[in-house]
Amino acid sequence: MSFSLSALRWQALRRDYRHLTGFKAGFGFAMLAILLAMGLFSPWLAPHPPNQQDLMAAMLPPDWTGPYVLGTDHVGRDILSRIIYGSRVSLIIAGAVAIFASATGVALGVIAGWFGGWIDDAIQKLVEIFWSFPPLMLAIAIVAFVGQGLGIVIIALTAQRWIPYCRVTRAETIALREREFILSARTLGASDGFIIRHHILPNVMLSIIVMTSFAMANAIIAESALSFLGLGVPPAIPTWGGMLSDARSYISTAWWMALFPGLAIFLTVLGMNLLGDALRSQFDPKLKSH
Template identity: 85%
Template sequence: MNTQTSPATLPGLCARLRKRYRQMTGFKALFGLGMVAILLLMGLFSPLLAPHAPNSQDLMSAMRPPDWTGPHVLGTDHLGRDILSRIIYGSRVSLVIAIAVAVFASLLGVFLGVVGGYFGGRIDAAVQKVTEIFWSFPPLMLAIAIVAFIGQGLVIVVIALTAQRWIPYCRVTRAETMALRDREFILSARSLGASSRFIILHHILPNVMLSIIVMTSFAMANAIIAEASLSFLGLGVPPHIPTWGGMLSDSRAYISSAWWMALFPGLAIFLTVLGLNLLGDALRNQFDPKLKSH
């Protein structure tokens, strides 16, 4: 019996694989957009969505397990604070830090990458030296050092997390700018008297914007994980502000007796990061011509 696939069935097999690939890409995009929408809604409408005040303590109700029909759906922590309310309010910190770090890191990294890649020479060498210096430090260790030296605070955390996360933007935009600066349309614009500023703003940046958009979703996911790590270590925002990492830190001593204190903040971090990564992967599949051709 001949078990080999006949040539006539190969186009049909390829068509089915392409259809399955598109369906998977669509699922990634929908799941990622859904998680981003949920994060935005929780962050913007926390006072309306939270059933209790996030820091309201009730020692008589401490460490109650989840009760789907009671006043504390996801249970309470060791101080009687409602976990669901703290998760909803904690999304504010994750949202603000993720957006702020992505914005500032992209602005700094794209500026240095485009300037170094376009002008080259000593300017590019100086940018690369600065990049190598910051790249030599582990990201989390550098953030811990900055927070420990300067102090706690939301602005300090954003600065600490931005200190090294501009480097991927810089490297990618530098490589793309170096590939674009000798293209025909750039040479034509330069020969017609266009200034370097005009060329960068109207020809270089629009061509690297898609890469920046894709990288931003991954940068937001990394920022959320880094912020949770700092809060877990007690080096994030002040303790009175509820954060997912801070909730995980509070649950360490009660992990065997109150599993819900660690489970639900951990799930919030996991689902949010997973959604952002899937969204970034879907955007990359959509915009990368090499992937679209397959």
């Protein structure tokens, strides 16, 4: 009887765990879909031009039935329109940083793990050099030295975010290098490039997909921090971090100026992190077995 009750409890826990994983995945995909929709269809979704100023309508509170649903800022710009257009910057930077960081990290990780020797030592020294700098401080230094711009921000945020990809890919490549199917391919005369393309990369791709969702969330936070400090994209381009920076002086008199951009950052990052956690639960054999 006690065994049956324990089995029933275990089944109930597994069912709840699957439901929780499904909720995480659904919420994450929903946030990503909303971000994509806002970024792609900003001109049609935004009720006003993002930089249109109207000093007569400055600092109006949210009005769900009026022309400014989420209120206006200190120079009369529509908060909702700026949030919608700001999603473009977050989407571009998150996607570009994830693509460049993953491509660089995976390439170096596979090379280091497959060839080993002095090549591995040289890449690990490079990892140690970049790893010694705090990520945000390195990005600030690059932007301050080179200048502002969307491309510069992407390079600054990619400068260190390739390292986790490199470390994970290197470890998995070393583990795969001695597997039977790899040894069989080498015995049959397959080249290094063929083995890497057809055997190594497909086996590390699931880990890369999971890491990418977390990397996109981290990139959005980092871009918002740079924009908040005035080191992101040019001020003429609306960003969520820039909106928070503008709201600092009015936090006690115009709470909506900081609340809604902050919620946009919070919900987007939360959704991507939950999506990454759900993907990890789905693809990790250790987690799937529980």
